[in-house]
Amino acid sequence: MAPSDETDEEVRADGTGIVPPDDETPTWGERKARSQGLSRLTYEYFERSRREDQDLRMESSYVERDVLGFPTWPHEMIRNLAITSFFVGMMIFLAATLPPHIGAPANPSQTPAVILPDWYLYWSFGLLKLGPLNPDLAILGGQKLMADRTYGVLANLVVVGFIAIVPFLNKGSARRPVEQPFWAAVGVFGVVFSITIAALSVKNLVPMDPHLLFDLTFLLPPVAGFIAYAVLRTMREGYMFELNRRYYRLRPPK
Amino acid sequence: MSLERKDDHDHGGWMKSRELSPVERGYLTVLIWLDKRLRLVDYLEILEDLYYKANLQMPKSHTEQYNLDNKFWYWYPLYALGSFSTIAYVVAAISGALLGFYYSPSTAAAGAEGSATVAYASIDFIMTELNFGFLLRSLHRWSAQVMVAAVFLHMLRVYFTGAYKEPRELNWILGIVLISLTMVFGYSGYILTWDQLAFWAGQIGVEMSLSIPLAGEWVAQLLFGGFSLSQSTLQRFYILHVFFLPFITTTLIAIHIGIVWMQGIAEPH
Ligand code: HEM
DSSP: OOGGGGTTSOOOOSSOSOOOOOTTSOOHHHHHHHOOHHHHHHHHHHHHHHHHHHHHHHHOOOOBOSSOSOOIIIIIHHHHHHHHHHHHHHHHHHHHHSOOOOOSBOOTTOOOSOOOOOGGGHHHHHHTTOGGGSOEETTTTSEESSOHHHHHHHHHHHHHHHHHTHHHHSOSSOOSGGGOHHHHHHHHHHHHHHHHHHHHHTTTTSSSOHHHHHHHHHHHHHHHHHHHHHHHHHHHHHHHHHHIIIIITTSOOO | OOSSOOGGGOHHHHHHHSOOOHHHHHHHHHHHHHHHHHOHHHHHHHHHHHHIIIIISOBOOHHHHTTOOGGGGGGGGGGGHHHHHHHHHHHHHHHHHHHHTTOOOOOSBSSSSSOOBHHHHHHHHHHHTSTTHHHHHHHHHHHHHHHHHHHHHHHHHHHHTTTTSTTOHHHHHHHHHHHHHHHHHHHHHHHHTOBHHHHHHHHHHHHHHHTSTTTHHHHHHHHHSSSSOOHHHHHHHHHIIIIIHHHHHHHHHHHHHHHHHHHOOOOOO
16 A cells, blocks of 8 residues: 555545445454354354364364375276266166056046056155044044045144154264164164055055955054064164273263 | 555466466466465365364374274275265166156146046156166166165164264254155155155155144145145145255255364264
8 A cells, every 4th residue: 555646536425436445444354253143143153153163273283185185087987987887877777677657548437447656755645645544533523633635634744843853852972873772773764664555555466355454554554664673772882882892981972 | 554465466477476287277277266266275274274173183082092892894885874874865766867758747638538537648758768768767766766765764873873972962963854855856756756655655755744633734734735646746746856955955955064174983982
């Protein structure tokens, strides 16, 4: 900044001139520090968070590996290309060997014997067939509280909603199934249930008594979950000993 | 601050003073031209910063630092399932765009003799007359199936490695939205063939939406354009399948992967 050669330039007063910053002009940092209300809070929090980062970095014993990583080119790129070509090739192979089928044209006046969505919606389709579990109330004279179909739609919402809130139910730093046999068992329950409920949705195609299938749908998942729980609990002793020795003793979980 | 250019901002002069190959000169000219107008340098800095943080300044990982049970990495291939979903999505997008050149979402009768609609007939055309049409449709079908399968398995991988825990809760919820979108994608595509199965699966869809408490009729009209299947159903599903869903899903996948980039892959401890 050379103020001397600018003094004789005319200063425009119509507000369009660019006013040179002088010593009185606040820096952006100062402007932010002077702000009020929510922006002030934001500023204060960001400052804190920046300081926290800095402190953590200072006290960390992590090794900064400056150029120790694999170079993106060629290593990573060639690996990615190879994987991508393999996957795309696999899809083309599938497409070439198992071409899709197209059924008879739509005919609104003739309901087909079997109506099915694609396989990945079977679980949802199965949840629509939970009519027998829809509670009927004695007060209502054995009437059902809501239509079977409404019940099915709600069942879908409940399942998806439960999966969505899993991170808020299961917290903590454990990651491996052996560390938390219970939650691993919940997962196994879910996987097996999604398979059995899918089988239930296509019960006309499953060569099995529909009642037996219905019972198995609700029996198999808890059994599988229980077995998973038992197995993981048994494994846990030895496993956690190692894990504690290596990891948690050095970095105790919060 | 005078508005006159200072010497050290004379980029043209700086370029002349250097010995540059034509490629370098061309590149710099374009870069400077764009930078003067868009101030690219700010964004380049952000990208550079991201790159260094992500690739070169990584702290030693838990597994390295504590010499953890490296058997965990036998499961490493499962960590490719997210990328696999993305690849399948891209293949489906490309083959779908090509199919879109030949498909028309109309329920008008295709010919005087049969009951087939124009939509059905256009798929018939793709499968029997168009060069490579059958392969194209097959590829679209399979990449969609593979994507759904990969997304399901990816979700299981995330669940069983506990990768959804703090700080990744948001990405998990975003994932739930993504898997739902993927399935709606599949369902809307399934309707487009307008064959018997498609029609009656659509019928079940109408009935399902009608049985949603309170909002049922509204949802049925919004999605299916009425309480029975018609031209408007097909047209809405077409627009859903080739316009709304691609935009929304692509954006969300980008955010999802962006968050993974920012947070890093969850490591086993
Ligand atoms: C369109 C579907 C999806 C795509 C394209 C996708 C893509 C990805 C990619 C590329 C990653 C990087 C790590 C990896 O590949 O395993 C990732 C991580 C992640 N995904 Fe997905 N994903 C999808 C659906 C889902 C679903 C359904 C969930 C769960 C409900 C989910 C939750 C997560 C979480 C929590 C992470 C972080 C995992 C970690 O840090 O180890 N995503 N996703």
